[in-house]
Amino acid sequence: MSRDPLSVLIRRVDPDVPLPTYAQPGDAGADLRTTESRELKPGERAVLPTGVSVALPEGYAAFVHPRSGLAARCGVALVNAPGTVDAGYRGEIKVIVVNLDPRESVRFERFDRIAQLVVQQVERVRFQEVAELPESARAEGGFGSTGGHAAVGDPGSTNSTSGQAADGGTSGGNRYASVVSDREGQ
DSSP states (O other), X not given: OOOOOOOOEEEESSTTSXXXXXXXXXXXXXXXXXXXXXXXOTTOEEEEEOSEEEEOOTTEEEEEEOXXXXXXXXXXXXXXXXXXXXXXXXXXXXXXXXXXXXXXXXXXXXXXXXXXXXXXEOOOOXXXXXXXXXXXXXXXXXXXXXXXXXXXXXXXXXTOOTTTTTTTXXXXXXXXXXXXXXXXXX
């Protein structure tokens, strides 16, 4: 059963920028474009303007997601993915991009598609402090505790290092030095 699309007010900060559009039927994200040409050297990051601002209805937020093609082909990622656009924000949407390719620069031209905007309904919650949380099957397991990747290891095996860093050890599940031990060493 399909619903009518949500109406979102949008303003062009740059009068020539194309409005966000969905590339294919059923896509969750509408493409955002940059209004600025920019070259990023390996490891460099930049805040790129999109030329649009929105007024989301109360109870909604928009999330700025990376474009998988840019990530796969160019090593471009978003530093704070997903970026959050709150319902009360009225400024221009900007995207923090980083070039993770170790050797090649990446060039953005005016009106290149740089990210996707996903609008979702969000719940407003009231936090209720308690002395103990109810039990669950997962409990406090996190950061690779469910396995599923060779670098993480099997959480049930004796060879697993998963969770070591979280428990005060010196390495995480992938055997890289943890931020916890790094901070303690300062």
